[in-house]
Every structure is written in C-alpha cells, then in structure tokens.
Amino acid sequence: MISLASAKIPFNAYLNVFDCLWSERIGRGKYVDRFEKLAAEYFGVKHCIAVSSGTLADVILLSTLKELHPGKDEVILPAFTFIAQANAVLWAGLKPVFVDVNDDMQISSEAPYHLKEKTLCVFPVHLIGKSAISHMFKFTKTVVPIVEDCCEAMGGVENGIKFGTIGLAGAFSMYPSHTITTGEGGLIITNDDEFHKIARSIHNHGKWGGADFNFKYLGTNAKMTNLQAAIGCELIKTIDDVNVKRRHNVSLYNSLLDKNFYASAPHCYPVFYDSQKDRDDALKVLADYGIECRKLMGCVPDSEPYVVRFGIPRPDQYVNARRLANTGLFVPIHQNLTKKQIEYICDVIRITPFK
Amino acid sequence: MISLASAKIPFNAYLNVFDCLWSERIGRGKYVDRFEKLAAEYFGVKHCIAVSSGTLADVILLSTLKELHPGKDEVILPAFTFIAQANAVLWAGLKPVFVDVNDDMQISSEAPYHLKEKTLCVFPVHLIGKSAISHMFKFTKTVVPIVEDCCEAMGGVENGIKFGTIGLAGAFSMYPSHTITTGEGGLIITNDDEFHKIARSIHNHGKWGGADFNFKYLGTNAKMTNLQAAIGCELIKTIDDVNVKRRHNVSLYNSLLDKNFYASAPHCYPVFYDSQKDRDDALKVLADYGIECRKLMGCVPDSEPYVVRFGIPRPDQYVNARRLANTGLFVPIHQNLTKKQIEYICDVIRITPFK
Numbered sequence: 001m002i003s004l005a006s007a008k009i010p011f012n013a014y015l016n017v018f019d020c021l022w023s024e025r026i027g028r029g030k031y032v033d034r035f036e037k038l039a040a041e042y043f044g045v046k047h048c049i050a051v052s053s054g055t056l057a058d059v060i061l062l063s064t065l066k067e068l069h070p071g072k073d074e075v076i077l078p079a080f081t082f083i084a085q086a087n088a089v090l091w092a093g094l095k096p097v098f099v100d101v102n103d104d105m106q107i108s109s110e111a112p113y114h115l116k117e118k119t120l121c122v123f124p125v126h127l128i129g130k131s132a133i134s135h136m137f138k139f140t141k142t143v144v145p146i147v148e149d150c151c152e153a154m155g156g157v158e159n160g161i162k163f164g165t166i167g168l169a170g171a172f173s174m175y176p177s178h179t180i181t182t183g184e185g186g187l188i189i190t191n192d193d194e195f196h197k198i199a200r201s202i203h204n205h206g207k208w209g210g211a212d213f214n215f216k217y218l219g220t221n222a223k224m225t226n227l228q229a230a231i232g233c234e235l236i237k238t239i240d241d242v243n244v245k246r247r248h249n250v251s252l253y254n255s256l257l258d259k260n261f262y263a264s265a266p267h268c269y270p271v272f273y274d275s276q277k278d279r280d281d282a283l284k285v286l287a288d289y290g291i292e293c294r295k296l297m298g299c300v301p302d303s304e305p306y307v308v309r310f311g312i313p314r315p316d317q318y319v320n321a322r323r324l325a326n327t328g329l330f331v332p333i334h335q336n337l338t339k340k341q342i343e344y345i346c347d348v349i350r351i352t353p354f355k
Numbered sequence: 356m357i358s359l360a361s362a363k364i365p366f367n368a369y370l371n372v373f374d375c376l377w378s379e380r381i382g383r384g385k386y387v388d389r390f391e392k393l394a395a396e397y398f399g400v401k402h403c404i405a406v407s408s409g410t411l412a413d414v415i416l417l418s419t420l421k422e423l424h425p426g427k428d429e430v431i432l433p434a435f436t437f438i439a440q441a442n443a444v445l446w447a448g449l450k451p452v453f454v455d456v457n458d459d460m461q462i463s464s465e466a467p468y469h470l471k472e473k474t475l476c477v478f479p480v481h482l483i484g485k486s487a488i489s490h491m492f493k494f495t496k497t498v499v500p501i502v503e504d505c506c507e508a509m510g511g512v513e514n515g516i517k518f519g520t521i522g523l524a525g526a527f528s529m530y531p532s533h534t535i536t537t538g539e540g541g542l543i544i545t546n547d548d549e550f551h552k553i554a555r556s557i558h559n560h561g562k563w564g565g566a567d568f569n570f571k572y573l574g575t576n577a578k579m580t581n582l583q584a585a586i587g588c589e590l591i592k593t594i595d596d597v598n599v600k601r602r603h604n605v606s607l608y609n610s611l612l613d614k615n616f617y618a619s620a621p622h623c624y625p626v627f628y629d630s631q632k633d634r635d636d637a638l639k640v641l642a643d644y645g646i647e648c649r650k651l652m653g654c655v656p657d658s659e660p661y662v663v664r665f666g667i668p669r670p671d672q673y674v675n676a677r678r679l680a681n682t683g684l685f686v687p688i689h690q691n692l693t694k695k696q697i698e699y700i701c702d703v704i705r706i707t708p709f710k
Contacts, residue, residue: 005382006379007379007381008379009376009377009379009381013376014373014376017372017376017582018369021364021368021369021372021586022364024361024362024363024364026362026364026531026536026537026538026586027360027530027531027536027538027539028531052407052408052539052576053407053576053578054576055560055575055576056575056576059575083560083561083568083570083574084560084574084575084576087560087561087573087574087575090573091446091573091575093448175382176381176382176383181381181382182381182580183381183382183580183581183582183583184382184407184576184578184579184580205410205438205439205442206438206442206660208659212649212650213438213649213650213652213653213680215438215653215658215659215660216659216660217659217660218442218445218446218660219438219439219442219660220410220411220414220439220442220446221407221408221409221410221411221439221539223408223539224539225537225538225539225582225583226538227372227538227580227582227583228538228580228582231376231381294567294568295567295568297568298568298570303570304563304570304571304572305561305570305571305572305573305574325568
C-alpha cells in the first residue's frame with residue numbers, strides 16, 4: 001500500500017521522547033514551551049500556542065473572536081472544505097455562512113456580499129496547501145477580522161507572506177498526512193497580544209491570572225502533550241525541506257499527467273473526473289492497485305449535520321463546491337515517495353478516465 | 356517541591372513508544388485499539404473509546420445524548436466540581452442545572468426536584484475519587500439517563516460496582532495527577548451499542564459508515580494518539596495497585612491528622628479551614644515549604660464564565676458548594692510519595708489552623 005502519510009522521525013526526537021518518559025514529564029513540559037518558541041520564530045510571529053489538534057485550533061480561533069466581539073455571530077467560509085473547519089463554527093456557537101468556491105477551490109468573489117453587521121469574521125482556508133492569500137485581499141478593505149485555516153498548508157508562502165500571518169491569527173494541524181506531524185496536534189499563531197491571551201486561556205479550561213481555579217472564559221482542554229512537542233521540536237526544522245520535496249513531487253505528477261497543479265505547501269495531488277461515477281470507479285481502481293486515496297473534501301452544506309440544522313441547499317447554491325466534491329479525488333504526495341512510486345501511481349491514474 | 360503528580364513509566368512502555376516512532380505510527384495505530392480493548396476488559400464493559408482528554412470525553416458523552424434525545428437540553432450536575440465538567444455542558448450546546456452539594460461533596464437530595472420534561476440527563480461526578488454511586492440511586496427510579504464523570508476516579512469501586520459502569524456511560528481522564536496518565540488523555544466506556552457508535556463517530560469528525568468524507572453527526576477531533584496509548588497499554592495494568600497505594604497514603608494522612616477521609620480511587624487529600632483567609636494563608640505556607648497544593652475545586656456558578664451567561668447566583672444558592680470552594684485545599688496523595696514526605700506534609704499542615 002502506498003500511503004497518504006509518511007513521517008520519518010529524526011534521531012533527536014527519539015532522545016527528546018526518551019527524556020519526557022524518563023523525567024516523567026509527558027503532559028505539560030519544557031518541549032511544549034520550546035516548540036511554541038521555535039514555531040513563533042519559524043513563522044515570524046509574536047505568539048504561538050501548541051494545541052491538541054488543528055480542529056481545536058480552529059475552534060479556539062473562533063471562540064477567541066467571539067469573546068472579543070460579543071453579539072457578532074456569522075462566520076463567512078467556503079462551502080468546499082474539510083468538515084472540521086465548518087464544525088469549528090458550530091462548536092463555537094456561531095453561524096456558518098457558506099460561500100461557493102471558484103474552479104481553483106478558493107472562496108468566490110460573491111463572498112464580500114455576505115458581509116453584514118453580524119459578521120464576526122471571514123475564515124478562509126489554504127486548502128490542500130494552495131494559497132488563499134490573493135482571495136483574502138477581497139476583504140482587506142473591510143473592518144471584519146480574517147482568521148486563516150492553514151491546517152493543510154504549513155509553511156506555505158505567497159509573495160513572501162507566510163500563510164497564517166496575514167489575518168489576525170492562523171490555525172495549523174500536525175495530523176500525520178500534513179507537512180509535519182506530532183501524531184495529532186495543532187498550532188495557533190498571532191501577533192495580537194490580547195487575542196493570544198484569550199486563546200491561551202481558552203485552550204486551558206479558561207484559566208486566568210495564574211491562580212488555580214480562577215476562570216475567565218469558557219475554556220476547553222486543547223493542551224498539547226510534552227511527548228508530541230518533543231517530536232514537533234525536531235520536525236519543525238524540516239518544514240521547508242518537506243515542502244520543497246512535495247513541490248518536486250507535484251512537478252513530477254504534472255509532467256507525467258500533463259497538468260499544472262500548484263500548491264506552495266502541497267497536501268496531496270488532486271485528480272478530477274467528468275462524473276461522480278467515474279471518480280468513484282477510479283477510487284476503487286486506485287485502492288485495488290494499492291494506492292491510498294480519498295475523495296477530495298466535500299460540499300459541507302450538503303452533509304447531514306448541516307442539512308439537519310439548516311435544510312437542504314438549493315440546487316443553484318454551491319454549484320462549484322458540489323462539482324469539485326463529486327468529481328475530485330486525491331493521491332499521495334508526501335516527501336518520502338520515490339520517483340518509481342509516483343510513476344506507478346500515474347500509470348494507474350491513466351487507466352482511469354481522468355480529466 | 357513535592358509534586359501533585361508522579362507516574363513512573365514502565366520499561367515496556369518505552370518499547371511501545373519506540374515501536375510507534377520506528378514504525379512511523381504516532382497518530383492512529385494498533386496501541387489505540389489495544390488500549391481500548393484492555394480498558395474495556397478492565398472495566399468489564401462492551402465498548403471503550405480512547406480520547407484526547409477527560410474534558411472531551413465529557414463533551415462527547417453529552418453530545419451523544421443530545422443526538423439520542425433531541426429537544427431535551429437540561430443537564431443536572433453538582434455546583435461543586437472542576438469547571439471542565441460544567442464547560443462540557445456548554446460546549447455541547449446544553450443548559451447546566453446546578454445543584455448544591457452535601458458536606459461530603461456529593462449532589463444534594465434536592466437534585467431529583469430539578470428533573471423536568473426537558474432534562475436530558477443527570478451528570479454526577481466521582482469528585483477527587485469519592486464514590487457518587489449511592490447518590491446516583493436517587494435517580495435510578497427515573498427514566499432520565501445518568502452519565503458519570505469519573506475523571507478523577509479511575510478504578511474506583513463501591514459495593515463491587517465500578518465507577519462509570521452504573522450509568523449509561525462514563526468518562527475518565529488520564530491527566531498527570533490522575534490514577535494513570537497518558538500525558539493528556541481520556542476514556543469513554545459504555546455497554547450501549549448505539550451510544551458507542553454515535554460517540555465514536557463524534558470523536559472522529561462525525562465520520563460514519565466507513566466511507567471517507569461521509570459525516571452523520573457534528574463531530575470534533577478527540578482522537579488519542581498511538582504514542583499516548585502506547586503508554587496507556589502498560590499503565591492500565593497498574594490501576595488497582597496505584598489505588599491501593601493511594602488509599603494507604605490516605606490512611607497515613609488520616610492517622611497523622613486525626614481525620615477519616617475516604618475515597619475509593621483517591622485523587623488528592625483534602626484539608627479544610629474555618630475561613631477563606633485561613634485557607635489562602637495555608638496555601639502560601641504549604642507552597643513556601645515546597646508542597647504543591649491547590650484550592651479544592653470551585654463553586655462553578657460563581658465563576659466568571661457562568662456569571663456572564665446566567666447572572667450572579669443568589670446568596671442562598673449553592674451555600675455548601677461555595678463554603679467548600681472557599682475553605683478547602685488539597686495536598687499530594689500520589690502513589691510514589693514516601694512515608695517521610697507525608698509526615699513532612701502533615702507537619703506543615705499542622706502549622707496551619709486546619710479544621
């Protein structure tokens with residue numbers, strides 16, 4: 001099986017993990033502090049909070065904004081995304097305002113028309129590692145904050161601007177298939193002191209002011225373990241190298257399949273079909289040939305948790321999101337793939353009627 | 356510093372962790388499955404789900420019940436507890452109905468009077484390892500489900516009944532100061548097949564039916580990592596031994612301080628004072644003498660996140676909860692304390708005007 005994820009663990013990470021076990025500091029500990037410092041340096045930001053997952057990073061971004069702007073409750077986000085991003089809006093007790101996407105998977109130009117008095121923020125996503133930055137500029141003349149979901153795009157850059165640093169705050173994931181991994185794990189970055197203080201409180205039960213059992217905000221437990229951070233401290237040094245290798249793999253796919261996909265921090269390689277049937281058949285073919293693959297995200301408003309809450313979308317809504325969701329799949333792109341493996345994957349893709 | 360937490364990591368756990376790193380399976384993996392199986396066997400239940408924290412275990416218990424009983428939204432719980440339990444009610448989008456506690460920290464006999472048409476469940480807590488089972492029998496003649504917060508009480512037993520197995524489901528935590536630890540971590544146990552299926556879905560983004568990107572419930576990411584489970588698989592074998600040692604430590608405290616505290620799965624040793632000032636002074640004295648200690652939980656309805664949402668409680672509400680919160684503290688009880696250390700802690704406690 002050619003897997004979607006691969007992460008070689010550096011030797012020093014073994015030593016760090018051993019140190020955690022030996023010192024009995026597997027929960028909170030020095031590697032968490034060190035990882036946060038290294039991440040803040042890497043992104044060139046003032047504050048970084050290591051958390052338990054990208055999903056909870058998203059939840060905390062939105063919960064923090066909610067504390068900063070009570071009364072505002074609408075979040076503008078693309079209809080085509082991984083469901084965790086949209087779920088974060090609901091967990092934070094807010095209302096998702098879905099916007100269709102363009103062919104390039106980015107939030108469409110209708111987005112600014114959804115800005116209202118009650119809009120809390122715009123919540124773009126750098127999906128499968130592609131930059132959403134140029135699309136974010138649609139909003140930069142407004143007074144609405146932007147927070148970035150960079151869960152699939154760690155280390156991505158456009159015109160010298162790192163993903164996660166243009167908005168008020170950014171959320172990252174270290175899930176196994178992502179640029180670097182801590183098993184599960186996430187990061188929140190921001191340059192805003194107040195945002196940072198509130199987010200840090202929320203990630204630790206809402207604790208405030210140092211005193212034990214003094215709580216200011218509705219908090220949760222999103223703390224990263226020392227064990228995870230012990231690995232993160234070493235893998236964070238590899239982000240740029242991983243992305244170089246993944247972009248190289250994308251180029252190889254492009255040349256073999258005569259395509260021109262580009263992502264600054266590639267999460268996967270997307271392949272499209274004319275129909276849902278062709279795509280579903282292709283998923284089976286790829287799996288039969290031992291290649292791990294997935295449907296390319298989903299049209300979130302069409303999924304059951306959203307239909308139950310907000311009703312079935314009209315057929316003329318989210319047309320592009322639905323088409324991408326129904327006709328796309330993705331194959332592995334990770335940094336440890338060999339040229340031979342990619343050639344093999346492309347040979348199998350060529351059996352299928354890809355577009 | 357005499358710490359509140361200590362967990363010696365068994366040699367086999369080092370090997371398991373090494374195996375995770377070497378096989379590059381630090382996220383989902385075989386140790387998670389094995390840990391769930393071992394835990395189900397230990398508790399004698401059909402289903403166990405390993406999760407990222409006790410806090411999220413609580414959130415998932417309630418979210419699962421909400422899916423099972425739409426329209427019901429009130430959760431009856433004690434006012435005196437760790438705030439994470441109450442926060443779980445809010446995160447699940449439900450309404451907490453706080454009930455005062457007795458002197459023994461258990462939900463008072465007024466609790467059944469709060470049962471209403473809209474009551475979703477009763478949510479007792481085995482606080483600091485003390486059994487809530489006898490108090491749960493106040494509700495067993497009703498048709499309202501009971502779910503148990505056992506976060507501070509893993510391995511506790513009353514009359515042969517294990518905590519977490521009398522209600523519909525139980526939530527446990529593996530935070531460092533708890534009976535066993537995986538750094539952060541939690542467990543959900545249940546004998547109910549449908550409850551289990553929904554809870555398992557919610558802990559993994561609401562995924563359903565095996566297909567990727569098919570979602571049925573509002574899910575989150577509460578997955579435990581293979582790394583954490585690799586440690587849990589070994590420490591779970593130590594639960595009963597840890598509790599024997601901790602109960603032994605409680606006995607030593609009792610004899611030295613002429614008290615009769617009892618907990619089946621002790622989380623800490625509580626000490627009470629006549630006034631908040633005496634307690635706060637004692638916290639400083641203990642800290643000055645190098646003893647890690649904490650205020651004994653809080654009266655949750657008095658805390659800021661709840662006052663903001665539900666207003667300031669009347670002075671005649673939660674009287675016991677407030678008194679316990681203002682006059683109690685706790686000192687270490689963990690299994691690796693020496694007799695000398697406990698004698699030292701008691702010497703310091705005796706400097707303070709404890710009750």
